[in-house]
Amino acid sequence: MSAAEKYFIDSSNMPLVLGNALRVPDYAYPAWGIAGSEEWLRKESDKQYEIEWKGGSPRQMQYVVEAITESGLGNYSQMLRDANAELVSKIVNKSKKRVNYLELGAGISTVTVYQKLISNNIDVEKVFGTLIEPSESRIEDTAKKLEGLGLKQKKNFKIIVARDLDIPMNVDINSQDIASYVAVLHHHAYLDTPLKAVYDSLKPNGYLIIADWHNTMWEHPSRIYEFLNEEFIWNNKERDLDNFVEMFPNALNETPEQDPLYENANINIKKFWKSYANIRKKEIEKGNFKAEDDIWMLEAHRPVEKQNQVLRSLGYELDGGDLQNPNPRRLVEDAGILYVTLAQKI
Numbered sequence: 298m299s300a301a302e303k304y305f306i307d308s309s310n311m312p313l314v315l316g317n318a319l320r321v322p323d324y325a326y327p328a329w330g331i332a333g334s335e336e337w338l339r340k341e342s343d344k345q346y347e348i349e350w351k352g353g354s355p356r357q358m359q360y361v362v363e364a365i366t367e368s369g370l371g372n373y374s375q376m377l378r379d380a381n382a383e384l385v386s387k388i389v390n391k392s393k394k395r396v397n398y399l400e401l402g403a404g405i406s407t408v409t410v411y412q413k414l415i416s417n418n419i420d421v422e423k424v425f426g427t428l429i430e431p432s433e434s435r436i437e438d439t440a441k442k443l444e445g446l447g448l449k450q451k452k453n454f455k456i457i458v459a460r461d462l463d464i465p466m467n468v469d470i471n472s473q474d475i476a477s478y479v480a481v482l483h484h485h486a487y488l489d490t491p492l493k494a495v496y497d498s499l500k501p502n503g504y505l506i507i508a509d510w511h512n513t514m515w516e517h518p519s520r521i522y523e524f525l526n527e528e529f530i531w532n533n534k535e536r537d538l539d540n541f542v543e544m545f546p547n548a549l550n551e552t553p554e555q556d557p558l559y560e561n562a563n564i565n566i567k568k569f570w571k572s573y574a575n576i577r578k579k580e581i582e583k584g585n586f587k588a589e590d591d592i593w594m595l596e597a598h599r600p601v602e603k604q605n606q607v608l609r610s611l612g613y614e615l616d617g618g619d620l621q622n623p624n625p626r627r628l629v630e631d632a633g634i635l636y637v638t639l640a641q642k643i
């Protein structure tokens with residue numbers, strides 16, 4: 298067994314694919330009993346995300362939106378896109394020069410940005426988009442949608458099939474006015490490497506916008522164990538849960554206490570996954586569901602404060618000034634599940 302396989306959770310009979318435990322936030326590794334050299338953990342955790350998204354299909358996002366809407370929580374995906382687009386529009390509006398806009402994990406969020414500029418009567422020629430996304434089919438789909446808005450490749454935007462970690466090979470240093478991540482940064486167990494690459498690509502005073510999902514579900518194996526045990530039924534459940542406990546003995550220890558905002562975030566994210574499991578089951582029964590349409594449950598969501606500690610350690614400034622106050626901004630009143638953070642390279 299390779300070391301990466303050691304942390305692979307066989308969920309072939311489960312109602313959801315969990316993926317590899319190396320995908321949880323780096324600071325949670327001790328709670329999961331994950332050990333190894335830091336170099337290896339960094340490399341392997343990136344790989345565990347890449348295999349999910351590189352071959353991803355546009356239907357992945359469609360199912361995410363259907364699941365979140367069906368769960369009764371509202372279209373969280375669109376709320377994040379709208380919040381990003383609003384900030385981009387404000388920054389472009391106050392700029393006297395053409396703005397270089399870099400989007401990591403570009404998609405419908407990019408279309409939302411251009412739609413917002415158009416609806417705010419801002420000349421789209423004032424923006425040049427560099428759109429980075431590892432899934433070829435997804436970025437091509439996005440390019441088509443942008444062309445549908447009258448935008449042209451090379452003149453208004455360019456697409457690059459790559460990851461944010463590949464920024465140094467694709468984007469000049471000190472070249473971008475704005476960089477955005479919309480529902481993307483949580484695809485990294487370690488945040489410092491991608492955020493440093495973005496920092497280097499920004500001009501001095503350039504902005505980074507992170508609009509993302511946050512919760513504490515994946516910080517501790519006991520939260521996953523409890524969720525699976527209490528909310529789902531499947532063939533061989535007992536055997537699968539025994540295996541989970543054998544791999545991650547902390548699963549049977551008490552779940553650590555936490556801030557009520559994150560308790561509520563976890564309640565909401567569990568509703569999302571239950572709803573996603575229902576949609577997935579129905580699509581499988583209809584024979585519509587393909588492996589590339591799937592998303593995996595273990596992710597690197599973390600409280601916004603943990604994300605923002607990393608930003609500060611890299612030299613980003615988090616004073617939202619007249620653009621966003623308070624900063625970060627919470628989008629759901631009683632749950633710390635969606636935040637928009639505005640950071641600046643000083």
Ligand SMILES: C[S@@+](CC[C@H](N)C(=O)[O-])C[C@H]1O[C@@H](n2cnc3c(N)ncnc32)[C@H](O)[C@@H]1O
Nearest residue numbers: 350401402403404405406460461479480481484
């Ligand atoms: C939840 S989707 C969000 C897409 C888009 N930003 C939107 O809001 O419509 C996450 C996207 O992040 C992309 N992604 C995953 N890892 C990435 C990475 N390391 N660099 C850039 N994009 C990544 C995935 O391929 C996927 O398209």
